[in-house]
Each structure stands twice: as structure tokens, then as C-alpha cells.
Amino acid sequence: MKPKIVATLLSVVIFSLGLTGGFFLDRLCFQKGKVSHYKHFKKFMGPKRFDQIQTHLQKKFTKELLLTSDQQETLKAIFDQRMTVMKLTVKEHDQELESLKETTRDQIRKMLTSDQKVKFNQMVKEYKAKRARWKK
Numbered sequence: 001m002k003p004k005i006v007a008t009l010l011s012v013v014i015f016s017l018g019l020t021g022g023f024f025l026d027r028l029c030f031q032k033g034k035v036s037h038y039k040h041f042k043k044f045m046g047p048k049r050f051d052q053i054q055t056h057l058q059k060k061f062t063k064e065l066l067l068t069s070d071q072q073e074t075l076k077a078i079f080d081q082r083m084t085v086m087k088l089t090v091k092e093h094d095q096e097l098e099s100l101k102e103t104t105r106d107q108i109r110k111m112l113t114s115d116q117k118v119k120f121n122q123m124v125k126e127y128k129a130k131r132a133r134w135k136k
Contacts, residue, residue, distance in 0.1 A: 050086070054079045 058079060062072055105124060109117055 050083065054083060 058072070058075055061067060061075060065071075067075065105120075109120065112120055
């Protein structure tokens, strides 16, 4: 065989193996269910994680910048203030999103028949119950 053909076939085989391996790795590690995705996200990005990051940064700054005890207290106050603002921002954002969702649901209800509204309301109720479980 010609070297160009061998190189092309070898490239196609390697690409196919990488694509297949990536697909199965994705399915194995990340596609175990949407709830697990949320739990994975919550585990690494939830409020506890932010507290851990804050603690880590305080220790790192103290060590690397050789902060005095007064500076450490000031840094903690700064981080605590930031955390308070972040929590309020997230809460406001959640309220805005919930308001947007409810407006959208109301618009959808207007176009539905009576029977469809009953089914739709049940779907919304199930969705809200599922979301409540996710937030735990």
C-alpha cells in the first residue's frame, strides 16, 4: 500500500477509537441520570463548596502574603461580606427565574384546552416536586 493511504487509514482508525472511547467514557461517568448531574454540580459548586474555597483562600493568602492577625481578621470580614452578597444575588436571581417560569406557564395555560390544562398542571407539579428533591 501507498504511505498516504496507510497514514489516512491509520488516522481514521485512531479518530474512530478516540470518538468511541470518549462516547463510552461520557456515558459511564457523566450520563447516569440527570439528578446525578445536579448532585455532581451541587457537590462541587454548592454553598458548602464556596465556604471551602473561602477557607482555602484565607489560608493561602495568610501563608503566602504573611498576613498579620489583624489582616487575617480583615480578610475574613471581606470574604464574609462577599459571601453574604453572593447569597443575596443568587436568591434574587432564583426569584427572577421563578417569576419568568410562572409567566411562561401562564402563557402556555392560555393556549391549552381544559383537559390539557389539567395535564399541564400535573406536569408542573411533578417538576416542582423533582426540583425540591434536587435542592436537598
